[in-house]
Amino acid sequence: MTSASWDAIFVGAGITSLACAAMLVKRDPGMRVLMIDKHIVVGGYASTFSRPKQQAVFDCSLHKLSGMNEGGNLIRILRDLDLVDALELVYPQDYFCAYQGKQALPLANDAERVERQLTERFAHQAEGIATFFEQVRSYGRNGYYQFQMLDGSFEPDMAQLRYAHRNLKHKTVHQGLHELFDDPYLIEILAAPGIYVGGYCEDLGYLYYLHVVYATLNRGNAYVRGSSQHLSNLLAQRIEQAGGQILLSTRVQAVLTDGDKVSGVRTDAGTFHAPRVFINASPHYALQHLFEPGLKLAPTREKLRALKPARSTTTVYLVTDAAPEQLGLIHSESMLFADDPAAAAPARMRAEREGHDAALCEEAFWGLSPIEVTNYHALDPDAGKVVCINVLDSIAHWPQRRTADYRAKKKRAAQVLVERLLRHVPGLRGHILHTEVATPHTYVRFTNNTEGSGYGAMVGTDLKGHVFHHGFPIEGVQFLSAWVAGPSYEAAFGYAEMKARQWRRA
Amino acid sequence: MTTVDSVFSIVRELILELKDVDESDVTLDASIEAMEFDSLDFVEMQVVVQKKIGVALDPDAFANRNITTLRQVCELVVELAEPVEATA
Numbered sequence: 001m002t003s004a005s006w007d008a009i010f011v012g013a014g015i016t017s018l019a020c021a022a023m024l025v026k027r028d029p030g031m032r033v034l035m036i037d038k039h040i041v042v043g044g045y046a047s048t049f050s051r052p053k054q055q056a057v058f059d060c061s062l063h064k065l066s067g068m069n070e071g072g073n074l075i076r077i078l079r080d081l082d083l084v085d086a087l088e089l090v091y092p093q094d095y096f097c098a099y100q101g102k103q104a105l106p107l108a109n110d111a112e113r114v115e116r117q118l119t120e121r122f123a124h125q126a127e128g129i130a131t132f133f134e135q136v137r138s139y140g141r142n143g144y145y146q147f148q149m150l151d152g153s154f155e156p157d158m159a160q161l162r163y164a165h166r167n168l169k170h171k172t173v174h175q176g177l178h179e180l181f182d183d184p185y186l187i188e189i190l191a192a193p194g195i196y197v198g199g200y201c202e203d204l205g206y207l208y209y210l211h212v213v214y215a216t217l218n219r220g221n222a223y224v225r226g227s228s229q230h231l232s233n234l235l236a237q238r239i240e241q242a243g244g245q246i247l248l249s250t251r252v253q254a255v256l257t258d259g260d261k262v263s264g265v266r267t268d269a270g271t272f273h274a275p276r277v278f279i280n281a282s283p284h285y286a287l288q289h290l291f292e293p294g295l296k297l298a299p300t301r302e303k304l305r306a307l308k309p310a311r312s313t314t315t316v317y318l319v320t321d322a323a324p325e326q327l328g329l330i331h332s333e334s335m336l337f338a339d340d341p342a343a344a345a346p347a348r349m350r351a352e353r354e355g356h357d358a359a360l361c362e363e364a365f366w367g368l369s370p371i372e373v374t375n376y377h378a379l380d381p382d383a384g385k386v387v388c389i390n391v392l393d394s395i396a397h398w399p400q401r402r403t404a405d406y407r408a409k410k411k412r413a414a415q416v417l418v419e420r421l422l423r424h425v426p427g428l429r430g431h432i433l434h435t436e437v438a439t440p441h442t443y444v445r446f447t448n449n450t451e452g453s454g455y456g457a458m459v460g461t462d463l464k465g466h467v468f469h470h471g472f473p474i475e476g477v478q479f480l481s482a483w484v485a486g487p488s489y490e491a492a493f494g495y496a497e498m499k500a501r502q503w504r505r506a
Numbered sequence: 507m508t509t510v511d512s513v514f515s516i517v518r519e520l521i522l523e524l525k526d527v528d529e530s531d532v533t534l535d536a537s538i539e540a541m542e543f544d545s546l547d548f549v550e551m552q553v554v555v556q557k558k559i560g561v562a563l564d565p566d567a568f569a570n571r572n573i574t575t576l577r578q579v580c581e582l583v584v585e586l587a588e589p590v591e592a593t594a
Binding site (some may be wrong): 146149150151152156158161162165169206462463464466467469470502 | 523524538542543544545546548549550552553554556557562563564568572573574
């Protein structure tokens, strides 16, 4: 195999890589694809791990797929790949259920109904709510159909585009929502979908966020039964059926070049040659570890300085002794908000200003920020009685792995986050059999992602860094990951589709 | 007919509207770097070129070709606008 030559090599078997390669072998069936990953399973974040003793399978990412109703980009792509029948999609009833104190507000999985529900609950903010949903329908929609806009199949209203560019692009979600609303709880509820793309309200660009709301709410969402791993495995199967090969447990040591052209990769399992190499890894990692010194990468490195990672997550996996929905966690997804919803953003900003002081960070991220809870059992009972708690976090206040401090901190994270869940859903108390914590360091370990970010780059108000790959000096290298596509499954598939369309054999 | 100059006048007008740059700095030989374009600016430029000149710039044209100056952008648009005449 070492001497064989390939048409394309994919460094990393994450979801963008798998989707792109599956599309390529469908378009060009004789194509020889080699994919290499250091992990033992395909999928990157779109993977699972199991605990047989607990009869549980844990999903490493929240595999809530956006764009899954008619008119959605992702459902169209999945249909093009003939994957829909094999996927067993689960369409949840609610967008999510918002909890604060003893009050639960389950938001319908339909934009118009959510608008009505919020207008009813926050009658004093009715005007702002109407403006907000109009912004989602216009500016959010334009962002969502960006690729179609570029190929001419979607006609944007130029005046809208220009307005958004001048007035919305430079605002954070925090600023955008505070201009419309003064009710802090409403602001926290509306900012919560930012969690799907790895950003709090002070992080994300408002215009981009409108697109995220449009994608997840107006264009529908669904889960895959059998979790994200099932989706990744199906894509891998397509690649292998077409003669492609996937090497797991194999580390790529270097991307090889011949003059200013890429020529292949060197791995733990030998050297492989190809005129095209797709990098499905954090670009910071790739530039630091995969390219030989002496290449003229300084301009790319300089541009990359502006590309900030999205937040990482701390995740608590729980196994219960009875079906969680029978213990009171009735919705597939819940967002739990602090008693004082106005406190979270200033607390996070203060913790960061003060050099990520550990106590301040724990209070800000774990204690006050919204936490996202998924009842996986309600989506797929075969994977066990699993509940998963996610909170956007920062690696900066986590000590190194394999230290007593790290282990103690993991314990504290579980205590704080589980206790918040139990306060909102007291029926779960006494029914938790197993608790396990994944930290930002866990994610670095399995994905090499910068600062453990599970979402690639942060889409803030400054987007300069997002063009880091423009004019990359080595011909034949393409960057293909959430770091360029944007966070979420839908962005990954959309970008993979664009790359596959551009494919020409060398 | 689409010429480098006609494309440039459209691109120039757009840049002046989008970015806080000095008018005298937006020349054909200015680097794209100097315009500090971000990914959304590229989208808007591509949409405007599509609408006004009828040329669909590949979203990744900037990544794949070594385009560093505004002249090269305009030349690419001209190239795409003019169908290549078949040689007998």
